[in-house]
Amino acid sequence: MATKTERAEAIRWIQAQMADYGLTMEELEAAGCFDPTPAPPQPPTPRPVCYRNAAGQSWDGQGEMPDWLRRAVNAGQNVEFFRIG
Structure with a gap:
């Protein structure tokens, strides 16, 4: 597992890459770089009364x-x- 220092360095690197290429979070999201937000769980369908x-x-x-x-x-x-x- 990455240490706090390694994580901070990775974040700085990503920010630098985004700045170098002029990328925005919206562009990265549109490109599918992030997992989609899961849909909220649906309540179970009630069974028919018998x-x-x-x-x-x-x-x-x-x-x-x-x-x-x-x-x-x-x-x-x-x-x-x-x-x-």
Whole structure:
């Protein structure tokens, strides 16, 4: 890893080269000298709802069955009764 002195020397050299050739940061950026700014992370796309009860509670069918649906199934209701679509 470069020391602080080596980094400072490298920066001075780059600045001198830019001055000698009349280069600007904008020109270097346009030439692709820098990594593009990464796009901000996008929120995950919500999964479509597969099951819903009369109170509006829903479940996408992924992961553990929610309490409201588990209670209904334990009470004898068929899970397909709550399927939508």
